[in-house]
Amino acid sequence: MKKGVVVYDRMQNGYTYFLTEPIGKNFDPEFKPELTPKQLLKLGIFGGKYMTDCQNEFPKDWFTKAKLSPINRNPLLNYFKVDASLPLKYWQEKGWIYEDDPRGWFQWYCRYYMGRRLPKEDKRQIKRWKAMKRHIGGIKKGCKRGDLQCRRKQRQALLHWAYDSREI
Numbered sequence: 227m228k229k230g231v232v233v234y235d236r237m238q239n240g241y242t243y244f245l246t247e248p249i250g251k252n253f254d255p256e257f258k259p260e261l262t263p264k265q266l267l268k269l270g271i272f273g274g275k276y277m278t279d280c281q282n283e284f285p286k287d288w289f290t291k292a293k294l295s296p297i298n299r300n301p302l303l304n305y306f307k308v309d310a311s312l313p314l315k316y317w318q319e320k321g322w323i324y325e326d327d328p329r330g331w332f333q334w335y336c337r338y339y340m341g342r343r344l345p346k347e348d349k350r351q352i353k354r355w356k357a358m359k360r361h362i363g364g365i366k367k368g369c370k371r372g373d374l375q376c377r378r379k380q381r382q383a384l385l386h387w388a389y390d391s392r393e394i
Contacts, residue, residue, distance in 0.1 A: 231245060235279045236280075253338075256352055260389055263288055273311065275295050327347075
């Protein structure tokens with residue numbers, strides 16, 4: 227299975243990548259996201275702005291109940307109703323954006339979930355994903371179990387990285 231995907235959106239025109247794995251399968255053994263892209267979009271991430279112009283690239287059902295804001299980022303659409311994002315420009319200045327995924331980690335995750343594999347970049351992004359886990363310890367230490375009002379910004383940030391803190 228090797229299917230080509232050609233992307234036409236505000237950030238990429240004519241970018242092509244290939245799907246070499248079945249959707250949602252054959253992840254690196256160190257990468258165990260707790261939520262799928264579809265679940266994340268439905269819960270509310272990145273103020274609803276992240277995926278508004280690239281819906282043709284991904285399955286339509288990802289967007290049937292997605293919380294999207296086509297004009298401006300709206301933190302009230304986030305699950306925890308807080309802004310837990312830095313501007314893309316900040317990520318670009320830090321050198322954290324890979325040219326194949328100009329929107330960052332979540333775009334990489336969506337494409338990885340779909341079946342794209344870029345070994346060097348996958349390793350880098352999985353390392354970044356694993357580093358986010360440290361925030362779970364802060365929530366466990368500083369919050370009563372099930373208190374979703376505690377550390378909402380930290381919880382929202384974890385959600386952006388496919389960690390589900392709702393049961394902590």
